[in-house]
Amino acid sequence: MGSWLDETLTWGNALLFFLWGVILLAIVLGFVTYAIFFERKVIGWMQFRIGPNRVGPWGLLQSVADIAKLLMKEDTIPRKADRALFILAPALAYVPAFAVLAVIPYTQKLYFADINVGLLYYVALSGISTIAIVLGGWSSNNKYALLGGMRSAAQMISYEVPLVISVVGVIMMSGSLNLRTIADQQGDWFWQWNFLPQIIGFVVFVIAAVSELNRTPFDLPEAESELVAGYHVEYSGFRFAFFMLTEYVYVYAIAALTTVLFLGGWHAPFPFLDWVPGIIWFLLKFSFIVFFLFWIRATLPRIRIDQLMGLGWKVLLPVAILNVFLTAVYLELFVK
Amino acid sequence: MIRTEELLLNVGPQHPSTHGVFRIIVKLDGEVITEATPVMGYLHRGTEKLAEDLNYTQIIPYTDRMDYVSAMTTNYVLCHGVEKMMGLEVPERAEFMRLIVMELQRIASHLVWWGTYLLDIGAMSPFLFAFRDREIIINLFNELCGARLTYNYMRVGGVKWDAPVGWIDKVREFIPYMESKLDEYHRLVSGNEIFLARIRGVGAYDAQTAIDYGLSGANLRSTGVDWDLRKAKPYSIYNRFEFDVPLGKNGDCYDRYLIRLEEIRQSLRILKQAVEQFPSSGDVMGKVPRVIRPPAGELYVGIESPRGEIGVHIVSKGKAEPYRLKFRRPSFVNLQILPKLLVGETMTNLITILGGIDIVVGEVDC
Numbered sequence: 001m002g003s004w005l006d007e008t009l010t011w012g013n014a015l016l017f018f019l020w021g022v023i024l025l026a027i028v029l030g031f032v033t034y035a036i037f038f039e040r041k042v043i044g045w046m047q048f049r050i051g052p053n054r055v056g057p058w059g060l061l062q063s064v065a066d067i068a069k070l071l072m073k074e075d076t077i078p079r080k081a082d083r084a085l086f087i088l089a090p091a092l093a094y095v096p097a098f099a100v101l102a103v104i105p106y107t108q109k110l111y112f113a114d115i116n117v118g119l120l121y122y123v124a125l126s127g128i129s130t131i132a133i134v135l136g137g138w139s140s141n142n143k144y145a146l147l148g149g150m151r152s153a154a155q156m157i158s159y160e161v162p163l164v165i166s167v168v169g170v171i172m173m174s175g176s177l178n179l180r181t182i183a184d185q186q187g188d189w190f191w192q193w194n195f196l197p198q199i200i201g202f203v204v205f206v207i208a209a210v211s212e213l214n215r216t217p218f219d220l221p222e223a224e225s226e227l228v229a230g231y232h233v234e235y236s237g238f239r240f241a242f243f244m245l246t247e248y249v250y251v252y253a254i255a256a257l258t259t260v261l262f263l264g265g266w267h268a269p270f271p272f273l274d275w276v277p278g279i280i281w282f283l284l285k286f287s288f289i290v291f292f293l294f295w296i297r298a299t300l301p302r303i304r305i306d307q308l309m310g311l312g313w314k315v316l317l318p319v320a321i322l323n324v325f326l327t328a329v330y331l332e333l334f335v336k
Numbered sequence: 337m338i339r340t341e342e343l344l345l346n347v348g349p350q351h352p353s354t355h356g357v358f359r360i361i362v363k364l365d366g367e368v369i370t371e372a373t374p375v376m377g378y379l380h381r382g383t384e385k386l387a388e389d390l391n392y393t394q395i396i397p398y399t400d401r402m403d404y405v406s407a408m409t410t411n412y413v414l415c416h417g418v419e420k421m422m423g424l425e426v427p428e429r430a431e432f433m434r435l436i437v438m439e440l441q442r443i444a445s446h447l448v449w450w451g452t453y454l455l456d457i458g459a460m461s462p463f464l465f466a467f468r469d470r471e472i473i474i475n476l477f478n479e480l481c482g483a484r485l486t487y488n489y490m491r492v493g494g495v496k497w498d499a500p501v502g503w504i505d506k507v508r509e510f511i512p513y514m515e516s517k518l519d520e521y522h523r524l525v526s527g528n529e530i531f532l533a534r535i536r537g538v539g540a541y542d543a544q545t546a547i548d549y550g551l552s553g554a555n556l557r558s559t560g561v562d563w564d565l566r567k568a569k570p571y572s573i574y575n576r577f578e579f580d581v582p583l584g585k586n587g588d589c590y591d592r593y594l595i596r597l598e599e600i601r602q603s604l605r606i607l608k609q610a611v612e613q614f615p616s617s618g619d620v621m622g623k624v625p626r627v628i629r630p631p632a633g634e635l636y637v638g639i640e641s642p643r644g645e646i647g648v649h650i651v652s653k654g655k656a657e658p659y660r661l662k663f664r665r666p667s668f669v670n671l672q673i674l675p676k677l678l679v680g681e682t683m684t685n686l687i688t689i690l691g692g693i694d695i696v697v698g699e700v701d702c
């Protein structure tokens with residue numbers, strides 16, 4: 001698939017690219033619809049509830065109905081809001097969330113773009129969504145939204161840094177920023193995958209990733225018990241749906257990225273299980289990460305903003321840097 | 337030209353964490369509060385004034401609606417005051433029924449507090465666990481008097497309904513269940529690092545401050561002051577039972593949290609003894625004159641509600657209606673310390689501290 005990118009651009013090629021984009025979008029929308037359903041079911045079961053079970057068989061159409069409702073809602077824009085920015089913000093949040101998916105390799109052969117700096121591309125683009133959140137909070141002309149947006153900016157700065165540094169260890173071990181190469185180089189046995197040799201980096205990465213996603217226990221920008229709904233308090237209808245969509249697409253992206261970077265991508269945990277197609281393994285690992293994110297949402301309380309900053313700068317960042325150092329020492333002594 | 341200014345933020349009356357229609361106007365410097373002004377009265381119904389035109393039995397449903405999370409204790413304080421004024425004897429079985437429902441109510445009330453407090457802090461599941469267990473108590477009350485929230489159960493001189501067949505056994509079964517669930521709650525929440533970081537040392541004050549502000553209940557006991565009206569000025573038949581009054585040391589939200597959970601355990605202890613000693617027969621309504629006319633005079637009685645000292649001051653001129661009725665509502669009095677506690681705290685701690693005080697807005701506004 002990736003080889004098409006090297007060919008000259010013709011009308012036929014452009015149509016193909018467009019088609020693949022639409023297919024990916026359909027997959028992502030399907031994922032988001034059922035991730036929301038799955039989240040509600042999982043959390044429901046953890047809380048001794050049943051969860052949605054009315055719309056369609058086993059409630060499978062609940063999310064579809066919810067989305068349809070959001071799309072048909074009246075589009076309200078506060079009179080004193082900054083109209084242009086208010087309209088721009090949800091779209092601006094969504095575009096990078098979708099764009100980062102281009103570099104995720106699903107199997108050896110199934111991927112969309114094979115970029116040499118894939119990881120850097122991911123990190124650089126995902127930062128843009130935060131600007132959209134600040135923008136949404138600011139343009140709403142609502143004090144709660146403003147506080148939520150500001151929190152989001154502070155949170156992003158504190159967590160983007162440890163997130164990037166925590167993967168430096170992985171980059172050093174594989175010697176590449178290309179996500180396909182990183183996934184490919186992890187060994188055949190599951191203890192050779194990056195999450196064990198890079199256990200410190202892995203833990204820092206997971207914590208920072210949850211924070212990047214603005215999910216519990218780091219859901220400060222939208223902390224509903226303090227800031228009502230945070231940055232999207234004034235949004236309704238499909239604009240609100242776009243913010244929610246962004247959040248779940250990032251769940252998809254982070255789960256896929258964790259799988260590729262630390263959990264061996266499409267590799268089977270044991271070499272004798274190689275006959276199972278790689279995509280199955282990828283999906284299993286991916287689903288586990290998604291489940292993990294929902295699981296902690298049902299379990300943990302929310303952290304406070306100053307504690308969040310302290311954790312980011314005083315704990316995660318030094319630990320991530322230590323991990324880089326340890327990896328360098330290991331590579332120097334044993335590998336070279 | 338860059339300038340900074342304080343942000344005037346209106347928290348409430350419609351805000352998910354003010355537990356009803358309560359409002360605080362805060363001035364924020366960044367996220368730090370420089371000034372906080374509570375505004376109350378959105379739920380004011382003039383209970384005390386209305387009571388002047390009603391006879392005593394008619395006032396009881398109004399007390400249900402004051403502290404609607406703990407209606408049984410509010411019921412009791414009025415009946416107890418009138419009984420004391422008239423020198424009425426309450427039958428043994430009625431006293432036991434009252435005590436059992438009041439202690440069950442204390443557990444239910446603390447469960448509501450526990451669940452909503454953790455919801456304030458951002459943990460979602462404990463809320464549902466708490467309400468699942470509270471449901472059992474609510475069903476017991478429903479079986480007893482047909483209501484789930486506003487019971488209108490007590491009367492001057494006794495209680496309205498006797499326990500149905502098998503009801504006491506259900507209470508007996510509930511005790512070990514709740515004990516095991518309480519341990520589960522401690523395992524789930526009390527040791528959680530994030531939770532501890534959020535509430536330890538937050539909203540702390542010392543014993544003298546607490547007394548100066550007239551605090552009562554867990555808010556007072558968290559500073560180490562041993563003051564529980566069930567022990568200090570025993571009413572009903574509390575002096576027959578063994579139980580401890582849990583005390584705190586630091587006066588912070590964490591101590592208040594532990595005290596409330598420990599009070600559930602102590603209530604279960606009282607219940608265990610009460611169902612054992614429960615008289616097998618007897619009346620639940622004493623000999624009460626057809627029209628209740630307390631002799632002319634004044635009287636104040638206070639009892640220990642889940643939120644603190646709830647009291648009633650009755651001024652009677654010898655008529656069927658009170659001349660003046662005044663309730664001392666613990667939520668209202670405890671709230672006084674809020675503006676003092678909030679200065680210098682962050683927006684997040686506002687919710688933690690307000691939740692820690694445990695107010696019921698129906699009682700604040702009365």
